[in-house]
Amino acid sequence: MATLPAARFGRVLTAMITPFDSDGRIDLDGAQQLARWLVDHGSDGLVVNGTTGESPTLSSAESIDLFRAVRQAVDAPVVAGTGSNDTAHAIRQSEAAAGIGVDGLLVVAPYYNKPSQAGLDQHFRMIAAATDLPIILYDIPGRTGRKVDTDTIVRLAREVPSIVAVKDAAGSPGETSVLVAAAPDDFAVYSGDDNLTLPLLAVGVRGTISVASHWAGEHIHAMFDAFDAGDVAEARRINQRLLTSYAFESTLDAPNPVPTKAMLRSLGLPAGECRPPMGPTPAGLEVEAKELWDSLQD
Numbered sequence: 467m468a469t470l471p472a473a474r475f476g477r478v479l480t481a482m483i484t485p486f487d488s489d490g491r492i493d494l495d496g497a498q499q500l501a502r503w504l505v506d507h508g509s510d511g512l513v514v515n516g517t518t519g520e521s522p523t524l525s526s527a528e529s530i531d532l533f534r535a536v537r538q539a540v541d542a543p544v545v546a547g548t549g550s551n552d553t554a555h556a557i558r559q560s561e562a563a564a565g566i567g568v569d570g571l572l573v574v575a576p577y578y579n580k581p582s583q584a585g586l587d588q589h590f591r592m593i594a595a596a597t598d599l600p601i602i603l604y605d606i607p608g609r610t611g612r613k614v615d616t617d618t619i620v621r622l623a624r625e626v627p628s629i630v631a632v633k634d635a636a637g638s639p640g641e642t643s644v645l646v647a648a649a650p651d652d653f654a655v656y657s658g659d660d661n662l663t664l665p666l667l668a669v670g671v672r673g674t675i676s677v678a679s680h681w682a683g684e685h686i687h688a689m690f691d692a693f694d695a696g697d698v699a700e701a702r703r704i705n706q707r708l709l710t711s712y713a714f715e716s717t718l719d720a721p722n723p724v725p726t727k728a729m730l731r732s733l734g735l736p737a738g739e740c741r742p743p744m745g746p747t748p749a750g751l752e753v754e755a756k757e758l759w760d761s762l763q764d
Contacts, residue, residue: 473631473654473656473672473673474543474570474600474630474631474654475510475511475543475545475569475570475602475631475654475673476510476511476542476543476673477510477672477673477674477687477690478508478509478510478511478673478674478676478679478683478686478687478690479509479510479511479512479513479543479545479656479673479674479675479676479679480504480509480511480512480513480675480676480677480679480680480683481513481516481517481518481519481675481676481677482497482500482501482504482512482513482514482516482518482519482536482680483500483518483519483520483680483723483726483727483730483737484497484514484515484519484520484524484532485497485500485736485737485738486737486738486739486740486741487738488738490738490739490741492524492528492531492532493736493738494531494532494535495535495736496736496737496738497532497535497536497539497736498535498536498538498539499539499735499736500730500735500736500737501536501539501540502539502540503735504679504680504683505540505541505542507683507684508679508682508683508684508685508686508687509542509679509683510542510543510673511542511543511544511545511569512536512540512542512543512544512545513545513547513572513675514532514533514536514544514545514546514547514568515529515532515533515546515547515548516547516572516574516604516675517574517606517609517722517723518677518722518723518726519532519547519723520723520740520741520744521547523741523742523744526555526558526559526562529546529547529548529559530559530562530563530566533546533562533563533566533568534566537566537567537568543569543570544568544569544570545568545569545570545571545572545602546559546560546563546566546568546570546571546572547571547572547574547604548560548563548571548572548573548593549572549573549574549575549576549604550574550576551576551577551578551579552576553576553588553589553592553593556573556589556593557592557593557596560573560593560596560597560599561596561597563597563599564597564598564599568599569599569600570599570600570601570602570630571593571597571599571600571601571602572601572602572604572633572675573590573593573601573602573603573604574604574606574609574610575589575603575604575605575606575607575610575612575614576589576610576612577609577610577611577612578610578611580610580611580612581612583614583615583617583618586612586614586618587618587621587622590603590622590626590629591622591626594626594628594629597628598628599628600628600629600630600631601626601628601629601630601631602630602631602632602633602656602675603619603622603629603631603632603633604632604633604635604658605619605632605633605634605635605636605658606633606635606636606658607636608635608637613636614632616641616644616645616648619632619645619649620645620648620649623649623650623653624649624650629653630652630653630654631653631654631655631656631672632645632653632654632655632656633656633657633658633675634655634656634657634658634666634671635658635659636658637659637662639662639665639666639668639669642655642666642669642670642671643669643670646669646670646671647670654671654672654673655670655671655672656671656672656673656674656675657671657673657674657675657676658674658675660674660676660677660678660686660708660711660712660715661709661712663676663686663689663705664689664693664701664702664705667690667693667701673690674686677715677716677722677723677726678708678711678712678714678715680726680729680730681711681726681729681730681733681758681759681762682708682711682762685704685707685708685762686708688704689701689704689705689708692704707762710758710761711758711762714729714754714755714758719748720747720748720751721744723740723744724740724744724745724747724748724751725751725755727739727740727747728747728751728752728754728755729752729755729758729759731752731755732752732753732755732756732759733756733759
């Protein structure tokens, strides 16, 4: 089976949680420790200050401190989440992140204010004009309230050289196949939903920006390796083994990133609790996390 060109940030990127201490303050030393552990356990790169990183509850200064700490900790690609529903704020954060030396930016579609497609186009172009860093668009209409149309993504990919990829969390493999077919060959589509990564591999995604890779990064890598080698049956077997991980990572009672932080605490890794309004952690979740971890070790 022919493989697609490698994505510049790698195949398995972890949407990294943000560790907090017992008083709810950002734990920068813990973030560095966790970043190194993730890179040692299957992560090609790290996405910092995304949704899983509780970006809505981090101040501008905290997010910049986090970018700096993780950049200093690892040699792997570091992608900074600098998106906002305020274009001017996103530009300021992107410029600051570029000054720290991160490798790229993750820019989510503006949320809540629901701009038109023309407004989305303008938003992304203005951020791209402010820095030379490569940009991953982030399309997650379930959180933003507005789908970035395929035509908009393709136009930006063709006309803005620094827009090099999209994290596709729109939940429609059929539409993803249309996007992959229409976008330039060097434009990378990343899966943004762990439970759809294998189906999306079949239509041409280059990698994943994953939550489950906090504890299953090596398994996800193995799934990519099997698929790229043409062993679809093995990729399917690995994916089936990971179904419990996909189900665990977010539920109505414990939405992302509550379960991931429970998993990391159960492993003795830096995490802390989530800041409000996320949480509280349901009783027994850490026990469930440890049982899941154990089930993946044989």
